[in-house]
Amino acid sequence: MHTIVCLKQVVDPELPPWDFGIDPATKRQVRTGKPLVISTYDENALELALQLKERVGGKVTALTIGPAGEVKDAVRLALAMGADEAVVVDDADAPLALAADKAQVLAAAIGRLGSFDLVLTGCESADWVERAVAPFLAEALEAACVTFVTRAEVREGGLTVRRTSDEGFHVVDVRLPAVLSVTSDESLRPRLPKVKDIMGAMRKPVQTWTRAELGAAAGATGVEVREVAVPQRTTKCEFIEGDPAQQAEALVSRLRALKII
Amino acid sequence: MPGIFIVATALEGSLGRSGLELVGGARTLARPLDLEVSAAVLGHGAHLADAVDELHAHGVGKVYRCDHPALTAGQSEAVLAAVDPLVGRERPDIVLVSADTVGREVAPRLAYRHRAALATEVTALDVDGTVILARRQVYAGRAIATLAITSRPAVIAVKPRALDVPERAPVRGTVEEVSANIPSELRLQVREIHSERAEVSLDDAAVVVGGGRGIGGPEGFKLLAELARVLGGAVGASRPPADEGWVPITWQIGQTGKSIRPNLYLAVGISGAAQHVAGVSGARTIVAINKDPEAPIFSLAHFGLVGDYRQIVPALIARLKDAAGT
Numbered sequence: 025m026h027t028i029v030c031l032k033q034v035v036d037p038e039l040p041p042w043d044f045g046i047d048p049a050t051k052r053q054v055r056t057g058k059p060l061v062i063s064t065y066d067e068n069a070l071e072l073a074l075q076l077k078e079r080v081g082g083k084v085t086a087l088t089i090g091p092a093g094e095v096k097d098a099v100r101l102a103l104a105m106g107a108d109e110a111v112v113v114d115d116a117d118a119p120l121a122l123a124a125d126k127a128q129v130l131a132a133a134i135g136r137l138g139s140f141d142l143v144l145t146g147c148e149s150a151d152w153v154e155r156a157v158a159p160f161l162a163e164a165l166e167a168a169c170v171t172f173v174t175r176a177e178v179r180e181g182g183l184t185v186r187r188t189s190d191e192g193f194h195v196v197d198v199r200l201p202a203v204l205s206v207t208s209d210e211s212l213r214p215r216l217p218k219v220k221d222i223m224g225a226m227r228k229p230v231q232t233w234t235r236a237e238l239g240a241a242a243g244a245t246g247v248e249v250r251e252v253a254v255p256q257r258t259t260k261c262e263f264i265e266g267d268p269a270q271q272a273e274a275l276v277s278r279l280r281a282l283k284i285i
Numbered sequence: 286m287p288g289i290f291i292v293a294t295a296l297e298g299s300l301g302r303s304g305l306e307l308v309g310g311a312r313t314l315a316r317p318l319d320l321e322v323s324a325a326v327l328g329h330g331a332h333l334a335d336a337v338d339e340l341h342a343h344g345v346g347k348v349y350r351c352d353h354p355a356l357t358a359g360q361s362e363a364v365l366a367a368v369d370p371l372v373g374r375e376r377p378d379i380v381l382v383s384a385d386t387v388g389r390e391v392a393p394r395l396a397y398r399h400r401a402a403l404a405t406e407v408t409a410l411d412v413d414g415t416v417i418l419a420r421r422q423v424y425a426g427r428a429i430a431t432l433a434i435t436s437r438p439a440v441i442a443v444k445p446r447a448l449d450v451p452e453r454a455p456v457r458g459t460v461e462e463v464s465a466n467i468p469s470e471l472r473l474q475v476r477e478i479h480s481e482r483a484e485v486s487l488d489d490a491a492v493v494v495g496g497g498r499g500i501g502g503p504e505g506f507k508l509l510a511e512l513a514r515v516l517g518g519a520v521g522a523s524r525p526p527a528d529e530g531w532v533p534i535t536w537q538i539g540q541t542g543k544s545i546r547p548n549l550y551l552a553v554g555i556s557g558a559a560q561h562v563a564g565v566s567g568a569r570t571i572v573a574i575n576k577d578p579e580a581p582i583f584s585l586a587h588f589g590l591v592g593d594y595r596q597i598v599p600a601l602i603a604r605l606k607d608a609a610g611t
Contacts, residue, residue, distance in 0.1 A: 037424070037425050037559070037560070038558070040581075041427070041559065041581065044424065044427050044428075044559075046428060051430075053424055053428075065541075123393070123403070123405075124393075124396070124397075124403055147541070148540075148541065150424075150425060151423065151424055152423055152430075153406060153421070153422065153423055153424075153425075153540060154405045154406065155384070155389050155405055155406060156389075156392070156393040156403060156405050159389070159390050159391075159392070159393035159394045159397075160393045160394070160396075160397055162394065163393070163394045163397035163398065164397065167472075168362070168472035168473050169361075169390055169394065169473070170390070170473060171386075171389055171390050172386070172389075174534070184476070187359070187386070188386075188534050188535070189359060189386040189478075189535075190385050190386050190445070190535075191480045191481065191482050191535060192478070192479040192480040192481035192482065192533070192535055193479050193481070193534075193535075194358075194359045194386070194475050194476075194477065194478055194479070195475070195476045195477035195478075195479070196359070196473055196474065196475050196476065197473070197474045197476055198472060198473050198474075199472040199473075202472070207534070207541065208524070208527075208528045209528070209530075209534070210528065210529055210530035213528075244436070245402060245403070246401070246402025246403075246434060246435055246436030246437075246439065247402050247403065247404060247432050247433070247434055247435070248432070248433045248435060249430055249431075249432060249433075250418070250431045250432065250433040251430070251431040252423065252428050252429070252430045252431075253428060253429050253431075254427060254428045254429075255428075255429060255566075257584065257585060259571075259584070259585055259586065259587060261573070261583045261584065261585075261586045261587065261588065261589040262587065262588050262589065263578075263583075263588075263589045263590075263591065264588060264589065264590050268592060268593075268596040268597045268599075268600040269600045269603075269604075271590045271592065271597055271600065272597065272600035272601040272603070272604040273604055275572065275588060275590060275601065276601070276604045276605060276608055278588065279549070279570070279572075279588075280608070282570070284548055284549050284569075284570050285492070285516065285549065285605075
C-alpha cells in the first residue's frame, strides 16, 4: 500500500501568548525567529501511515509545500520517524496560501508521484484551521473522503475507519483510493525517532519540485484575508484565598450573590 | 432562482439547532444582498415533514425536500450526491452548510465541483457592499480572521453553535419533492454509530466543569463529574485528557473540540492553552482552579482558586450540598 502523508510546517502553536503576533503586511503570524514544527495533527497522520505500513507493508511518502530551506527539518523528522521518501514543493508563498490553493498544489504533486492508495492529512492545520484540504484533495483525486479519523484497519478492498462525530464516533467502511484527515487519539501518539533513525533519514531520498514545474498556478480562490486581529481580553481575576474550605465557602457565596448559581 | 441556498440535513431527527442557525445566517445576508432564501432538506422518514415545517416557520419559503433511504446519519457521500445536482440546477449565489460531521466533508467538495469560493468554520457573517465578510478563529483561537468573499458562487460552512437561532417568522411556504440519484454502491458506508453523549449535554449545559492535564488521570474526572452533578451541569475536558484517552474525545472543549457558552465554566487543572481558550471564551463567568498561580487560565478567569483540586473540589461539593440543604 502506498500512503502519502501531507505535512504542513507551522510556527509552534505552543508558543506563549506574548510570543504571538500578526504581521500587518502579510496578515499572518510573525514567523521570523520563531520555532517551526510539523502542524499538530499532521504528526498523528504520519503515525497512522507508519502503523498501517507496519501491519500490511508498502511505502510511506511525506509531502510538503513550503520554502524549501525552511521545511528541511520537518521533512527530516518525517523521514526519521519512518517515512520512506519525501517530496518538497518549493513555494516561498506557501505560508500565506489558503486550503483551496494548497490542495491544488498537493493534488498536482500527488499526480506526478503516480499511483497511491491512501492520502492522509491532519484534520486541521494549527494555523489556519480550515479543515478543507482533505475533502478538496478527495475531489481533485477522485477518491473517497473521511475526516477526523482516529483509527484505521485494512480490510478487503479498503479500510474500516473510526470517524469522530459530533456525538461520539462512527465506524465507516471506505473504499480505496481514499483521502483521510486524521485527528489525535491515544493510539496515534507520534513516535520519537531513535538516533539511528535520525542518521538513517539523511540517506533517504528527498525530491524538490517547484510549483511552476507542477503547473499549479496560483488560482483565484474568491476569498481574501481582509483582517486578522488578536482580541484584547480585559478580564481581571479575583483570587479567592484561604484553605480549601474557606475558598469553597467564599466562591459559593460570591457566585450566589451574583446569581450565577 | 439564484439566491441563498441552505443545505439542511435532517439525517437523524428534525432539523435541529444547527439547521436553524443556518437560517439565521441566511437572513443576515439576504436583505443587504437582496437575495431570496431557499433550502434543501435532506433525510429519510417522517421527520422530514417536521423539518420542512420548521423551515417555513422560520421564514424559508421555498424548500426542496429530498427523501432517500441512503440519507441517514453520517452518510456524507449520499448527501453530496443528493445536493450536488440541485446546486447545479438552481445555481445559487451562496450555499450555506453546517460544519458538522457531514457538512465538513461536503462543503469543500461542493465548492470544488462548482468552482465556488469557500469559507469554513465560520462563526460570524456580515456584508460590506456586495462583499460577504466571514469571520473565523485562526491560530488556535488566538486571533480572529475576517475573510472577504468576493466571488460567486460561494460555499460557506458555519461552525455549529456559533450563530443565533432566529426568531420565528412564519411564511406560507412551498415544497418541491426532489429525487436523489444516489449510487447504490457508495465509496463510504457508515456501519456503526456510537454515541458518547453524557447525561447532561455539553452543548446546552448552563454549567460546565472542565478538566485538564492537571487532573492527572481518568479517576480525577469522577470527582469532576460529582461536582457537575451537584451543579446540574456537564463535564468537559481540554485536549490532553481527550488525547490521553482519559475521557471520550466528544468531551473535548476548544478549537478542535466543542465551543461552549455556559453561564458558568469551572476550569479545573487546565493551564489555559489557546486551543482550549478558543472554545470557552463564550462562557459568561469563568472560575479557574489550578495549583500554578502563573497558569494563563487566570488571565481569562473571573475568579481564581490557587490550590490542589483534590482538596478544593470536595470542599466545593460539600459546600454546595450544604447550600442546597439550607
